[in-house]
Amino acid sequence: MGNQACCAVKDSEANQTGNAELSKAEAVPVLDGGIKASKEEPIYEVMLDKSTGGKLGLDVDYMAERRVLPVMCITGGLAEQWNQNNPDKQISKGDSLISVNGIKGDVAVMLERCKTEKVLNLILAKKFNYDHLVADIENLVTTQGCGAILIRLSCNDAGVYKEGQGGCSNAAMRFTDGGESKFAANAGLPTVALSLLRPISDKYVPDLISHADLWALSSNVAIRVMSGPTITTRFGRPDAKSSAEGVSGQEGRLPDGDKGADHLRSIFHAKGFDDKAIVALSGRRTTGRKDLATSGFDGAWTEQPLKFDNSYYKELLAKTYTPETTSKGCSQNRHGASRTIMLASDKALVDDSTFKLHTESYANDQASWFNDFGLAWKKLQENGHVGLRDVL
């Protein structure tokens, strides 16, 4: 029922815009133990009647930007009584109120109804708050080994913000009728990455989080799970409502792996990143599951591709590479590959003398890379956004 309720909102949005949003999972191979659709996270209904004088006994966390009211604790009163009488529908911390007497989405009105109306018909979603969302992402990354493609999803989404708009038209790659989903640099993201995230986005978007925020958060959870630095996510990225809200082309926005130092500078300096930050960002070269690779090369960037560490810099300096090209076609070989590869854009980090100094420094000092990567990555994820908030 909860998912139906969520879908109802999304369906109506889609109808209004007339856009074709990716509607079902593509054939992404799922490993055993993968996250299941949210069957065990049911929606339940609660009736509380204050007319006999009892107090509600329910603390919720109000934030104007949210569409739900997360339950913080049960403080006695009618809520506790309800829990004693309804063991199968216990109101618990971690659940969220998604509707109060038919009001949905407007938390100010929902809260007001809780305070003023005698009889309350509450609809709650079980295990529906920030902590449960993070746990679901951790589970996805751990069981599916898909952290790399989630990092790439966030990177490419952040890289296409519309300059000068004071906000982004993010997440436009969800639509099948054009825009960002058609960019060569996004190959595999609308299908593979979004399909992997679908059980989570079906459950939490839009009631708890936007797609764009989910992508940012998922990448940061993935980085941490893969032994990388802990990067805090801020929230409030709006989702594009149609592909028309996306940017017109990738040209000048997303880097081309077949090009060198001048190209990297022209892309990243325009977004406010200096040479050091370009090198810091480039070290993210983890590689995903081989069966999820999209354009693909015959090899992986690093010998331990599922680990987020500074081996990218070490291997760049230690080995001799003939650059692979992005047009090479699909590969069957990703993580676990014995052969490591670099693109022209990677080789630029040792061929250019300024870039090389930073490459050497990060190869020798993982802690300083984690620090610089964290700062540059957060800046990239937040570029073009205004008014982001610390809490979801």
Ligand code: HEM
């Ligand atoms: C510096 C310029 C960059 C270039 C030229 C570039 C280009 C590419 C290309 C061509 C791929 C292969 C895509 C595929 O799987 O078919 C790739 C993968 C990837 N990129 Fe980027 N990218 C750049 C920057 C970044 C940044 C800044 C990040 C994040 C901090 C990032 C994260 C990733 C990740 C994690 C993958 C592996 C995805 C997987 O294996 O599924 N990239 N990149």
